[in-house]
Amino acid sequence: MDGKQLTISEAHKLLKDKQISSVELTKSCLDRIEKLEPQVKAIVTITADLALEQAKQADRMIAAGDCKPLTGVPAMIKDVICTKGVKTTCSSKMLETFVPPYNATVMEKLYGEGMVMVGKANMDEFAMGSSTENSAFFTTRNPWDLSRVPGGSSGGSAAAVACGEAIYALGSDTGGSIRQPASFCSVTGLKPTYGRVSRYGLVAFASSLDQIGPFTQDVTDAALVLNAISGFDNNDSTSLDIPVPDYTKCLTGDIKGMRIGVPKEYFVEGMQKEVEDAVKTSIAKLEEMGAVIDWNVSLPSTPYALAVYYIIAPSEASANLARYDGVKYGFSYKDTDNMWEAMEKTREIGFGPEVKRRIMLGTYALSAGYYDAYYLKAQKVRTLIRREFDSAFEKYDALVTPTTPTVPFKIGEKTQDPVQMYLSDVFTIPINIAGVPAITVPGGFAEGLPIGLQVIGKPFAEETILKVAHAYQQATDWHRRKPKI
Template sequence: MSSDSLHNLTAHEAANLLGARQTSSEELTRAYLDRIQAVEDEVKAYVTVLDAGAMEQARQADRQLAAGEGGPLTGVPMQLKDNLTTSGVVTTCSSRMLKDFVPPYDATVVDRLRGAGAVFLGKGNMDEFAMGSSTENSAFFATHNPWGLDKVPGGSSGGPAAAVAASEATYSLGSDTGGSIRQPAALCGVVGLKPTYGLVSRYGLIAFASSLDQIGPMTKDVTDSALVLNAIAGHDPMDSTSAPQQATDYTEALVPDVKGMRLGVPKEYFVEGMDHRVTAAVEAAIASLEDMGASVDREVSLPTTPYALAVYYIIAPSEASANLARYDGVKFGYRAEDTQDIWEAMEHTRQQGFGAEVKRRIMLGTYALSAGYYDAYYLRAQKVRTLISQEFEQVFERYDALLAPTSPSVAFGLGEKMDDPMQMYLSDVCTIPANIAGIPGISVPCGFVDGLPVGLQVLGPHFGEQALFRVAYAYEQAHEWHSMRPNL
């Protein structure tokens, strides 16, 4: 295989070539670094590229492979979203606040991938502190959608989604608090999985909203998604919210057969104002799964769905306002200069260190938690959260998985929604309910509108990742969407 096409490989294809000694990790890594060099000016998916470090890891992986000690991800070059701490490597969260922050430890997922022999190409751009739906809130630069360079890649994991779509990495890890893996995956035409809350350790994921955050794979296909989940899932004593689940081989769920599966289509996800061409693409995907033998019920109702957005934009900012209180200019991160006292130092540090969206969320959360408003906002939102979770539980007694759009539109124009935060928030309307209930969701490419990708979302019950993989894999294998690459 010529080195100029090596970067188009999926992780499992790359691993097969490495295993058969048809390429080396060094050659593969060099091909990716060349690819980054060639397209990064247009895409801008990376905050940091680790040329030397990646080549060193590649040589080490080649030694492991030569000794027959490699696993399924050994020597495969990948990217990490820049809110995952990497020991000795700057981790910015795309914020001025952490522009020079060099963490003294690895996130658990980073540690596990290191152990699996992964090659780290660099750190992916994102909305500052993972707050946003377009990656335009990065304090450094916006990322461009590889399918349309004047369009957003979605967010907050826009760097990872664009990097995978542009073949600047075989795969990446993102984080999803309200759709930040699935929505950019849909908008960039890649596969994005938000695992069940607690399946993947959050240790070393820079906190945004602790009861909603979850790390997951962003990949070129469903097989890679299962392989990467195998590597990162599992209980971690460093995260007391990580679930004591038994290890599972998710690749066993990769069966191209949905016969007999009970699938439901919740009508509330086809929201008012949705792009009808996106609706048509998603409905065609649903019909296709029905043709393949699944039983599909199109009359499923989750009546509290319309309230999920309000619940989310109260709970997530509330948790963020507490989590981000640590940025006070004392122990790490940015510190304002020329301040007179401790309060001014704190206030100016945050004024200068945080961007507009982060401040908006801190303010919103502080308000929702403040005396006199706590009951009306935060407590009420938590109660509605219970109702939303119960509704999912009841529905999953009758269905193995639910099918819905991932996003109500395809990628929108850069700058289009930046002046209207509420419009931006509405782009998360189909992904937020899964985070509220802690259930898993996967977005898989299901077509194009005006040359821009559309995503089909599959939702499952807690720890129902196998059902998601089975539906997503069967659908993917029956179509060609996953093998399409943008012209760059």
């Protein structure tokens, strides 16, 4: 196993055939973690003892003939997903010691499959950021080049899967927080349709945009994890009661006759030439495989998406983060008898600069006199963006775009200018605004740095985008390349 990173399906086969035990598999991931963490720093909390206990349990399940696709397979969980009895920090001082009294629904579902959790992954504080540089603890490094960011906010999850610290990971995606780091670390990342996966137990950032999804080494694995975590949940009133198909069934490799659109607004001035070229080459590959490509699709409201996002997401965040008052849980400033002062100091010390910036921005956009000009206006433009996707999907089965405008940037390169940082999510944000599903797959390299290809589908058409992305991986080997670390 040394040197070879197993996919979920490969690990499952070995476990099922008793050629390897879950304990052995888990130990190999823990060894990788011990060896690589000093350099990569993907993990906030390593749960080695718990993982080995869960691995033993999984081995008992397997011995009893109960080997589901994820049974005994080690995974990393973004530290924004509540794990009962295991610290869930959101990479924030505010929750540095917080131990959730319950599991998120996705955790209950995965534990039901016999999962093994090896750790909680680093992220930008409260999932706000594009590089993990906003983590209150440390910055995760890109396994492809340690001087560069892994992307964010789920940078720890992406880096961990890229370098084999775990076989798959869960992240959350509010404006690109799964897809942008997946692209930067050259792994497969899926943001499901809004309402496909329960968010009960996901620490809330922007409730009309957040979704949980998988990081995996290929599309088949993404389908396997999606099978396990999807479905209606009574505890999440925004999840939809739509049947969950077996997402592996659509992976036929045959995309002949599929109609694929290429929106021209996703090839903008200022994007990196190598990224544009690689993505166009990838699309030509899909055409070769029999897809019918329309290179001239237009989604005219795309240039407004970034502004819409940076009004709506901070507005919702300012409301969601009001709960951190130092009273019920989390950091608490105690050096005063005045209630308001205690609250303001708790939030001054507990939150980092980007979280403060977004709370301020959101409060401003929602405040008397500005609500109509900012929040309501953004919600209206949101309608236009969604409508444009809806009408595009009347003509096309899927849309294909670059995932990010550039390859991973240097640590420190964008920290002084928030707007420059925000721009790295310009191709992923419109998807959350519309609430549609999208997947990113490795689509090439520029001087050794990863490039991602994004496939977007209509609501609840995960099967369609998985099919296209899977077919692409049948014809390419980008996803098999691993960082030399």
